[in-house]
Amino acid sequence: MTDYKHIGKDFVPPDILGKVTGKAKYAEDFRVDGMVFARLYTSPIAHGKVTHIDTSALDTMEGVIGVLTADDVPAVEAPNAAILTNSPAYIGDPILAVAAVDELTAEEAMTRIKVTIEALPFAVDPLDSLIEGGPDAREEGNIFVRSREGSGFRTVKWSQQQVDEFRAGKEPTGEFTDEWSYGDVEGGFANAEVIFEAPFVTTGYAHMSMEARTAMAYWQNGTCYVYGSAQSQSFWMPGLARLLGVEMSKVVLISENTGGGFGSKIGAYPIAALPGYFSKKLGRPVQLRITREQEYYIGSARVGFQGWIKMGFARNGRMTAADVFIIEDIGPNATGGDGSSAGGAVSLVYDPAAMRFRGLPVLTNTTPRGAQRGPGQNQIAAVMAPLMDRAARELHMDPLEIRKINAVNSDTTVYAEQLPVTSAYMTEALEKGADMFDWDTKYNQPRRNGNKVIGVGIGQGYHSAGTKGFDGLIRITPDGKIHLHSGIGNLGTYSYASTTRAAAEVLKCEWEDCVIHHGNTEANLPWSSYQAGSVSTFTHTRANYVAAMDAVDKMKAITAETLGGVADDYDIDGERVFNISSPAQGMTYAAVAARAIQLGGAYSGASYPDDIHEITQRAVQNIAGTGLIGVAKDKLAQEGVIPGLAAAFVEIELDLETGKYDILDYVGIAECGTVMHPQGLAGQMKGGAVWGMGMAGLERHVYDPQNGLPANVGYHQCGIPTYLDVPAVIRTSAVDLPDPQNPFGARGIGEPAMGCSVAALTSAISDALGGHTFGRTPVSRDMIVNHIAGKPQSFKPQQTNNF
């Protein structure tokens, strides 16, 4: 293993001091002179048209500053989300905002507004909309297909018989809109020793980030300053500028800290632009604080699935074929894509020899959907794990063995296109986890003790974990400081900081001499990837690497130009550039930086590569002449899918009388290439484990089908896991084998960390119940009790969002 100076070592991220002292500022913590407070009026009905708004009572109300309606902001074509709308498509859809001298007055003003809304039909369960004669969530149709070939509304209806058969667990025969396949699916089933079919439901549920998506904005000399709750930093800029209707150079985003996102704040969302429009209208800074309930409404939610799967296995346990059909609940704004991602995850994690995926995205009048930690991959992980156990049981195999036989490795080809992977070591992850967990002993232990029964399970998680082509930017100043400019967001993974250590590693410098710049457009940040999709570690170790290599090349050239010789005569260490044959001859980084300013050109940032993004160009222009600039676009070789993988083992004790289960042991193994930041990785693996525990047994949407009302808009109603829902100790480790397509071997992990957990738990619950598969998340206590008592469940088969 390479002996790194920074990679694989823990460090203190610079923002953590603010977090433990309360000094860290989130969007709603900012106050500026003249700032007024805005509140939202949101739709009280699930679907309708605003026919009249009467705000006349506010004309004479003391403290009210102004009102913003849909007429004040750009109109948006359905089904996309608007900043404010006169066509609400879910309860909580923002209709107008009021600004006042304080929140109390703004709140009070809400009670004096009269909004008349004409009600329209609505649907909270995709099957209710899909059935012939069922309501459509949008007037334009009940389906919205997004594709490269063209996006648009459709109306798709299934006959009563087709819906009934689907509810009965039979293969869907109704129309679908998306399909892909590879291999000989029919032949795969023909060659299978064991074949079974299974229906499934994974209920959507809210992201519920701790920090609601508050934003504050003001205009100064034609530039809009937005203090937002952003998951990404530079990646937000194009979208935010579009929303505000200005050039990107006229927007400054400040988001040093973000109180969680989990996929719900990846790109600039419409409500973040509201204070900008309001501020322009009023001529004063406006802060819009979002309440917890409103965060439930507009903070987005995981896509729900109603599906069917058929799998075939050879006698040795290899999966010969898989056939997957998924109806996606894409909410009112047609934000999904989880279904196809789930199909992709099946192809990668279990490597069936042949596979078909079919999908149908259905609109509902529930809270808008968005990417949520492992969107698609984690829903299907929960479904697949107990089914893999079933296959193992029917083939008289150990559940660990059937997973190892089908495990993704570096030679596996994946997805419809059967692409290569950069590297994959799932077998090693399973073996490491089994060893830590002591699988053999726990699997073979006595299970029943009175009304308590032990269940053990194994889960596997996957998400693509990297991308390429973004920019890196570093700067060395004459005081010897190394400035690491990080354009990725700060939502708690610390990757905004840990990825800059790739640059420090290349520069062989002391961490104490490094300064990280992040969280503010005016900090001169490069074009960086979205802080999501588990991509930042792979992507930005590369970007920091190429920027640092550019700096090293320039430092050697400057030293050669100053002291004689050619660049190749020199090397770096100890923050010096020295002559290899005469190490005493050299220059400090500080001296080189001063010389770079004198020499100008590319050395000082006066010129820069043509291929860097305009955001990076602007950053370089702003810091040009202040030191030695290292800047480059990541053009390193990259081919194939970059997998982030994880395996988990869990032991539960289930009470057959109450349906409650306690998690006795949990082991999670990351397979994310080289470990960059051990503490950060442990945090992701353990946090992901908690998320999986929430999805497996607690979190769900509940909508009243009669009125479309959400019944669980608070934390506890949503089922967010607490300390008491998860074990006091969660054990984690990592395979720690390098990926060949990253300079330091690193890949991402955030999302697989959850997928392996939810899968291990659904597997363990099934195991505790003698192999019964609910085919549903969450598996609630009443479901377990009903099953044990032989009673019907409280919901119809395939019913969702309303139990």
Place this chain on the structure above:
Amino acid sequence: MNPNLSRRHFIKAVIASSVAAASHAGIQSASAVERHRGAVERLISLNINGRTRRVDVLPQETLAHTLRYKLGMTGTKIGCNRGECGACTVLINDIAHYACSTLTHSVRARAVLTIEGLQSTDGTLHPVQQAFIDELGPQCGFCTPGQAMSAVALLKENPKPSREEARQALSGNICRCGAYDHYLNGVMRASGQS
């Protein structure tokens, strides 16, 4: 409970704020505001982090609101404003309370400790703060002030808690990032047990 604030008034105020939370999640009900504006003493003295602060407080105002909007102490976070998440946890006479569910008038003559008051004047971090850094407790950090205050309250009462006792003591603080294990490690470290 402040003897000047009757139980009946307290309950009525809580109900009023709950109603507002259920509609537009407000900080007070509008009607209650109208009724009480200027009706009672509003300029009161509070003991916050050992300092006396004079502040204009409405009758139904919560401590979280006073801290954040009147005193500019934004370290205390409002995650839910309805007593579910613990992001607003402060200590009142050394006992952990949800500031979003505590009427400011009820803490007169009592000592309020917020996250801003943990660090020594010389800059030394409280052992819980230092331990949270050492164990990389926070992820997004929004719940961290509340987690820290609950941990401080626990250690004042029980300087050497077991991990299970710590788990119970902090169970009123939700962390959506799921950093529970790391926070518990922090509590054990702060108590000198790791």
